[in-house]
Amino acid sequence: MADHISVSQISNYIGQDVVLKGWVYNRTDKGKLSFLLVRDGTGFIQCVAFKGDLTPELFETISHLPQESSVIITGSVREDKRAPGIPGGYEVGIKDLQVVQTADPDYPMSLKDHGPDFALDNRHLWIRMQSQWAILRIRATVMAATREWLDTNGFIEMSTPILTPAAAEGTTTLFETEYFDEGKAYLAQTGQLYNEANIFSFGKVYCFGPTFRAEKSKTRRHLTEFWMLEPEIAFCDLDGLMEVEEQMLTHIIQRVLRDRMPELKSLGRDISKLEKIVAPFPRISYDDAGKMIDELREKETDPEKKALLAFEWGMDFGAPHETAITNQFETPVFVYGYPSAVKAFYMEPWPGRPEVCKSVDLLAPEGYGEIFGGSERMSDHDLLLSRIRAQKLPEEAFKWYLELRKYGSVPHSGFGMGTERVTSWICGIEHIREAIAFPRTIKRVYP
RNA sequence: UCCUGGCUAGCUCAAUUGGCAGAGCGAGCGGCUGUUAACCGCUAGGUUCUAGGUUCAAGUCCUAGGCCAGGAGCCA
Known part of the structure; x- marks a missing residue:
């Protein structure tokens, strides 16, 4: 008792x-x-x-x-x-x-609205407020439901290193630290490459931990430290990957609806929009998404917004493009087959169309944009080596990664899920910083 | 890195053409048996981000700087 x-x-x-x-x-x-x-x-x-x-x-x-x-x-x-x-x-x-x-009567967080500067300086107290409590409870359920689905579908959780020897993708900016006598080490921006090794021992794996991006992104969708889930699956092509993504996300939404209804209601979330999130999700190609943007740009009357929708084949979609696309749907939508030039070096080329790769982004509705990003990985040793050389990546650092393609290489795929982006969308909140207890942004490491 | 906006009481904000520094909430005291952001009365609370400048007079105008936010790019 x-x-x-x-x-x-x-x-x-x-x-x-x-x-x-x-x-x-x-x-x-x-x-x-x-x-x-x-x-x-x-x-x-x-x-x-x-x-x-x-x-x-x-x-x-x-x-x-x-x-x-x-x-x-x-x-x-x-x-x-x-x-x-x-x-x-x-x-x-x-x-x-x-x-x-008896609390000191000068408690600074009144129950009224607060500006972001004040609220974030007092994040250690702000998390006590009902709205923040509800968001972080939902976040925990998102994470629990994610693990629950993976664990009951044959995945095993592997922990990938946070301290890594080199840029995994060679493109993004990394946090750097001294590593004894071994020179520089970097905070991981992904565990994917290690999971590609793990699948050859375990088949289906995932890692779920903090990941770090030192890019100077200053938007409501970015954190410098965020929690990313990364499943990786052997013997899985791009279609199989999309199936995993939509099944897992559907489970997450259903679990939140089941267990966190009072929290969703206290946030004023439109529950009916979440109830529509059931697999399968629409799948459109990059080519068709580009045409869709062209049409939407034609209809746009605001010259400023029109300019933001400027698009020509070959460029990556920006936030305005993603918003325009997702506004056409009530569920998340897959966009697959991006130009290889705007994606990472390890993505499998499209058969017969080498300028396109077998990549897929899952874009959330209501303007929330990319929540999952994944691809089928390149499985041919020589092709991968040529891509590493073409991008002038340090070949020595990728020696082990290349070896994976020498000993029993198979088609395999994986994706990354931004936990806080998913949480923000489910909660219907304005800013990703509220979807983690102590956000790290370009201007904040306190408290 | 670039563009835009903001900075006035603990918090959220107002202050007309350059003319006495204001309100609500919060805090303190008092009142009320059903409050939901309660209400009513009273009290306290200010280096108007910083440094210069213009002016009889600057929260307001000018110059420089600082800090924060939103957006672009980049990405989950």
């Missing part, structure tokens, strides 16, 4: 006396009544103190409790439609209250 219960389980205790341990999120006084909105990590619940039920000293204490004071409350649970909270509709009539610590 636990010595206290959690708010998330409150509906099991109607009519009973319970003990709650938590923090005063808000307090409203009304004469002989004092309403405390108490959070305990699992939910938010209204606790009501009535002067006539308590000693004068205790009521005086309760009606002056500062926001964020830590408390242990004993009281009786009852249903009441008026009661706010998560799940809401229940409240606790206070019979006793023990103050663990």
